[in-house]
Amino acid sequence: MPTDLTAALADVRTLLLDAPNLSRAVAAGRRKGLEPPAAERVEVRPVALKNGPHLQFTARTGPVVSTRNVPVADAGAAVDELLAEPYGNLHVETASEVVQVRVTKKGDAQVHRAAAEHAAGPARHDKAKQRLVDPDDPVFRVLGAGGDKRRQVEAFVRQLAPLAPxxxxxxxERVRAVDLGCGNAYLTFAAHRWLGQAARERGKELVTVGVDVREDVVATGLKAAREAQLAGLEFAVGSIAGAEPFTGARPDLVMALHACDTATDEALARAVRWGSPLVLAAPCCHRDVQRQLHxxxxxxxxHAILRERFADVLTDALRSLVLQVLGYKVEVVEFIDSAHTPRNAMIRAVRTGAPRGSRLADxxxxxxxxxxxxxxxxxxxxMLAPELERVRQAAL
Ligand SMILES: C[S@@+](CC[C@H](N)C(=O)[O-])C[C@H]1O[C@@H](n2cnc3c(N)ncnc32)[C@H](O)[C@@H]1O
Structure with missing residues (x-):
């Protein structure tokens, strides 16, 4: 139920100035009908500096980031300045609760309060700050993820973070993500937790669907999602090629981690046909091209070993070209050290629209x-022969 905005902001002010209990806070989004705030997003954290406890204000506008530290004792004015800006969403995490304030079209406050997911001691809190994915998340135990898988998932989400905007x-108000070939769903859970939090900070909700042909892994994922009481996380049994996770709506984010052989191609083809704006795929084995090189x-x-390695490179280079021809900006990067998986390349593709003229011809x-x-x-x-043919015809 909407409440008085002034009272809600006074509440937020008290939480921000209670530095020992504050974990972090984010102000983002703009209020309907008002000029945008001075910075797109401001994050506030308590930091312990040599000269005492401070509140750190990190303001971002596009790629520009500025940081200032204000002694906690003098932080009242800086907090008032921040709360006077016309942000549409305020998100505050303390040791015991998460408070979200969304400013409605009428200028009231919609306040949501929930108990903090992890009431943590200081050591654990510091550790959580450095990671995007909590390696001690109980769901990993339920799913049976070992250390390497947890690191892969952390590294995957680290690639996602800068592209999440x-x-x-x-x-x-709804963001849709799909994890194709989700298997035991380690990534599905980790990405859903991280991106869900980022979405909530912007007053949006995230729905994530894990898709896999194997009924048993999907059943385990569903059970773990229910036990963890994670809203917006769903699973579906089915092939990637036929996946339709959101009736009538396209996924905004398509993820695939180690989807075997051409299952990665199915995921990429699906993303292209959906027109998904962001695709992150870390391919697995590459037998298709390897067989053709035999x-x-x-x-x-x-020699077999060279053929295998060369096929890896050739397959990802060709995938990258196909995606570029069909309207994506593509980077192929090493997303994790090879000590944790030999399959450590990732295709990051952002939809930009079809290239034209000499760029397309090249x-x-x-x-x-x-x-x-x-x-x-x-x-x-x-898989994308009709789409490629259309582009070729248009390029003539
Ligand atoms: C190597 S596992 C990786 C699982 C998970 N993404 C991870 O990294 O832990 C590949 C998964 O893709 C699934 N898979 C393979 N081909 C598929 C297809 N065509 N459609 C749906 N799922 C598929 C398999 O059942 C398996 O669970």
Missing amino acids: TVLSRDG ENRTALVR LLAEYDDLTRTWGVEPALAR
């Missing part, structure tokens, strides 16, 4: 040159 800054006797691929020429030279047709191109 791509999906969070879109219109609409008859090739050139030195680069004559991409197609590069793709044709590579596929002709190596005599391969990658799975992703087979």
Whole structure:
């Protein structure tokens, strides 16, 4: 029920100035019909400096970040200044509760209070601050995730974090994410927790769906989601190629972690057909292109180990070109040290719209040159043949 905004802001002020109990707070979003605040987003944290406890204000506008530290004893004015800005959403985490204030169209406050998920001692609190994913999250025990998997999931979410505005800054109150080939759903849970929090800070809700062909892993995921009482986390049994996680709406974020062989291509093809704005895929084995190179006797691929490694590189290079031709800006990066998984490449793709003119011609020429030279047709191109043909026709 909407309440008086002045009273809600006074409440937030008290929480911000109670530094020993404050974990963090975020002011973001703009109020309907008002000029935007001075900074897009301000995060407030208590920090212990040599000269005593301070509140740290980190303001971000686009890529510009500025930080100032104010002694807690003198922080009243800085907090008042922040709360005078016309932010649409305020999110405060303390040791015992999470308070969210959303300013309604009429200028009232919609206040939501919940108990803190982890009431933690100082040591655990410091540790949680450095990580995006809590490695001690009880759900990992329920799902049976070992240390390497937890690190992979942390590293995956770290790649997601700087790109999250791509999906969070879109219109609409609901953000949709899908984890294709979710398996035991370690990533599904971790990404849902992190992105869900980021969405709530912007007054949005996140719905995440994990998809897998295996009924048993989907049942385990569902059970763990119910036990953890995680709102907005769902699972579906089915093939990636036929996945329709959100009736009538496209996923904003498509994730795939180690979806075997061409299951990664199915995930990428699905994302392209949905027109999803953000895709993060860490591929697994690459047998499709490897098989096609089998008859090739050139030195680069004559020996099995070299063929395997070269096929990895060629497959991801061709995937990257196909995605670029079909309207994505693509980067292929190492998302985690190879000590934790040999499958440590990630394709990060942000939808930008189809390239045109000489840029498109260059991409197609590069793709044709590579596929002709190596005599391969990658799975992703087979799956997206109609889309690629349309682009080729348009480029003529
Ligand atoms: C290597 S596991 C990775 C699981 C999880 N993403 C992770 O990193 O822990 C690959 C998962 O993809 C699923 N999978 C493979 N091909 C699939 C397809 N075509 N459609 C749906 N799921 C598929 C498998 O059942 C398996 O659970």
